[in-house]
Amino acid sequence: MRILHTMLRVGDLQRSIDFYTRVMGMQLLRTTDRPEHKYSLAFVGYGSEADGAVLELTYNYGVSQYELGTAFGHVAIAVPNAAAACEAVRAAGGKVTREAGPVKGGTTVIAFIEDPDGYKIELIESALASPWAVRTFASGQSASAA
Secondary structure, three states, rough: OOOOOEEEEOOOHHHHHHHHHHHOOOOOEEEEHHHHHOOOEEEEEOOOOOOOOOEEEEEEOOOOOOOOOOOOOOEEEEEOOOOHHHHHHHHHEEEEEEEEEEEEOOOEEEEEEEEOOOOOOEEEEEEOOOOHHHHHHHHHHHHHHH
């Protein structure tokens, strides 16, 4: 067994695709439009769905904003340098909500950013970062420049 995807409901599908591809450097993997059921999907990720978990962005026709609630926490992404990642996200127009620094009670360096719908994304400084993240965030350039 493995995790396939995490679904996030979004208020503007194109805005969210732009954020995850341009700011976060993910690839748009596939889209589905179901007008008869009044929803559209976009799957984004750092690699194919066969190789790892991805995000499913779901737009329900006519819904531009969701109450996020208190149950969902965040999506975590490994980056080679959390401070450089914050600068790259900020330079690309993204919102940093917690600057890079050690996690409370530990030494792992983390930061938090927010997507256009308010979902939290934790950036964890790690050697597990993807080759894309190493090229992009290690150099401090925005994902759109990579």
